[in-house]
Amino acid sequence: MRKHLLVPGLLVLVMTGHAQNNANPEKYAEKITASGLKEKLTVIASAEMEGRETASPGQKKAAAYIEARFKKMGLKPGNGNAYQMPYPVYKDEITAQTFSVNGRQFNWDKDYTLNIGTIASGEWTQHNTVFAGYGIVDDTKSRNDFANLDVTGKIVIVLDGTDDPNPAPVGNSTRARNANPASVFAKTNAAKKNGAIGLFVVTKNFPLTTATPTQGNMYLKPNTASFISASISEEMASALLGRTSQLSSDQLKQVNKGNYVAEVAIAVTKHTETLESSNVVGIIPGTDKKDEYLFITGHYDHLGKKGNVIWYGADDDGSGTVSVMQMAEAFSAAAKKGDGPRRTVVFMTVSGEEKGLWGSDYYSEHPIFPLDKTTADLNIDMVGRIDTERKTADTLNYVYVIGHDKLSSDLPVINEGVNNKYTKLTLDYKYDDPNDRNFIYYRSDHFNFAKKGVPVLFFYDGMLLADYHQPTDTIEKINFDLMEKRVKMIFHTAWVIANKDEMLKRDTPLNMPSR
Template sequence: MSRLSTPLALAALLSLAACNGSGDASKTAAAALPDVALPDLSLSTLQAVTKELSSDAFEGRAPGTAGEEKTVAYIIKQYEAAGLKPGNNGSWTQDVPLVEITAKNATPLTFTGGKTPVTAQYASDYVAFSYRVQPKTEVKDSDVVFVGYGINAPEKGWNDYAGLDVKGKTVVVLVNDPDWQTKEAKGEFNGRAMTYYGRWSYKYEEAARQGAAAVLIVHDTEPAAYGWNVVESSNTGTQYLAESKNGGADQTLANGWIQLPKAKELFASAGQDFDKLREAAKKKGFKPVALTGVKANFGFDNQISKKMSRNVIGILPGTKRPNEYVLYTGHWDHLGRCTPVAGDDICNGAVDNASGIAGLVTMAEAYKKAGAPDRSVVFLAVTAEESGLLGSKYYAENPVFPLAQTVGGVNMDALNAIGPTKDIVVVGRGKSELDAYVAKLAQLEKRVIKDEPTPEKGFYYRSDHFSFAKLGVPMFNFGSGDDLINGGIEAGKKAAEDYEKNRYHAPGDEYDAITNWDGMIADLRLYYAAGRMLAMTDAWPNWVKGDEFRAARDKSRSAAQK
């Protein structure tokens, strides 16, 4: 295996490549990385694990249910059979304390005080839930204020809450970033490429920091990146929270979404033009607009219980540097029982993400067969991704293996079920020195690297790699694009859109709906090679200078080297 003699030399090449992802520097850096042999991966293992985990017997794999018990036991069994060792000091699992909250008996959301009363029905027009651990949520006679995109970004000189006291008030916010319609990934908020400020989770966090009683995000399919069906199925069932000492007292009373037509009706009742205000909110200096006289009222009961969920951890110890770690991650959970479709109320999550856990097992087998690499390889199946990346967040903040000694990793969330493609799409391309590794992979597989086609959907912030990135660990987030070997781009986009519309976060995401496994195997080969390269080099990839996660990595590595 060819390797540079020093990690500093490789790091220099990687840094250069990250700044110029398609030139000679990228090719040079890729050539300097370790050569790895692509394995023969077991299709039968991939299919068998996916089929089992997505069967009705697992009831949608919701945390804290009988489905979790079966899931965790099954993953441990598969890890043992694959030749891994328990990854948490002799245990296969890491406890993750959660609070389970289910909204019950929700009232309609009513707005009074305008020209005409406006009523929104629960589930069909609005959804809401609470992050406060209390038996009842009631928002009563709450003043309503439109705060644009609900962003407070001091480093950009942008504050949609400037001069506003929102204590006791309900804030209405827009989803995504102000410049999401920009054609290029350039601008105040990276244009089409969504930043974390555009994510629903940020909107809730900032509203809470501002002291709002409630926050309602206006749902619009294009900037949200999914239809109302996804919002409804994801938010009307049981929600899971990380257990906190104050029981969520620092959170809003209620977080929710409201349908776009109903929001327009509300604004018209208040004598405001929603479309004009939405346009105005795109510009720096936008001032919040009170819907004068309008009061919001709604409420629901909270069924509460504390649950101990679990991450499952297996490890293949390294042969030369066992105290340096490469991560493979994937979430085992899904939505459990959800909004019924044709009488079926189990969201089985075959692609999302039984396929990713099956990928972990399949690669564990391949690693064991090929022999352990220089560094240790950790196979981490995390809980509660669908509830806000809670399992990966808990591990990242309470790591079994120090993050300062974690080289990087690969996250697998919903493998490619549409078929092998000619291209590789990198989510977050240009952010880290891992770009050079992807260049090497593209050479191995004779595939073309493309930028993310839908950066406005914010995929970089929607899966478990983000929990590690925030704390400095570079994580791969890449996979097949839409340019199918059989059918091209048009067929690829059609297949991806069909999954998102008909099966994503719905009961239709079942094993029998997967008709093409070749794309999954093709991507698993890339994921294997990416992790193997990380595990066979002595370099420590970093984020490029100026990236939002660079400071955390520099700090942790500096401490580790003292």
């Protein structure tokens, strides 16, 4: 009797899996419409959301809106019984500080400013410093300004900028600028790697005409190791180098590298405030492979409001946010008709991307679902515009795809296959070039999945100029017809990955340089 009862059950299981693999995804893709995308983006990129700055009231309004739509669509909560995954962020304020050289007190904004984010509360006294010229380390030019200098446990003084007659391109993004060997970021890293406890950068900007806030930027992970980072005036640098009169800029360039005796005393009192942000997570449970997961992600934060000016972030990344929501609607419609995905599909909109991929970083370190059972992350960050620098004939029928030749050989086969069948977009792989100077592969939330070995595809419109990170990134500049086509292609890619028999292979080495 039990034997006969089991057979129909097995037949149902096989037929169900077979039906899901062969259900027609085109009828569900029709849920992804220009009008539906516009309706949602009109809310996300509205003045009411105030630019969706991380840990701001506007960001929390946006999270509440996304959560409400996930509920209405019938998605299940992705974080236990909750749709939101909160995580802490921090903000520092210096409430008191002093800085003296050889007993002489110098003044904030007149002579120096401190990096609030890297220095801790406390007192420091140093009896000598090390002058390292421009403090540049550039392996491509066999240059190392720290060569033959012992800076362990010491404060390093460097000049701002570079003396290189052929400097490396600066780049048009924060991450690209930081990668430049002459940037303060790169010089700081070089000093740290050589064992320094601080870096003073000599600039011509002092005295400052605009007051420097004593409240720092938000950050994700508390830094327990203090690093004394300061910008200082040429007058202050002269005192540190043992001079009784101020050296000119040209004279400072002629100073020999090496140790200089000076009594440096710094005292700082800092207060840290704990804030909260969140990712919004909704799921459609899978059927026979429900313990395997496909992620579809986009970040819903942007740059916020400064005074009365709002950074709307319609393309960056309101477009990706509503794309995730619209695909959730399509998958939900399929599930309600009995064509639910075999794998659990996780729709996650993250915050903190503009701060440094914080929401996805937090998720990757505190995963709700096992990363080794996560077949892929399809990340959508800016799919609503036409790249103003793209001059080819296909400007109304393209999308940049990043990650196609990395981590899994299945990715291009699936993505190109559905595109050839359904949408016939030009899939442009230019940003997968290991020599990409814009470092696009590292600049959105897929990266935090990729660094854990999860195969990723990142879909992007290429907007790096024009209204990128400007208040003018507004909804009327979105091309909703092209956006609809792009999102349908991503949906079809997701459909195949969610329903295929096996998880994506993890068989391709990462061919990108280290950050």
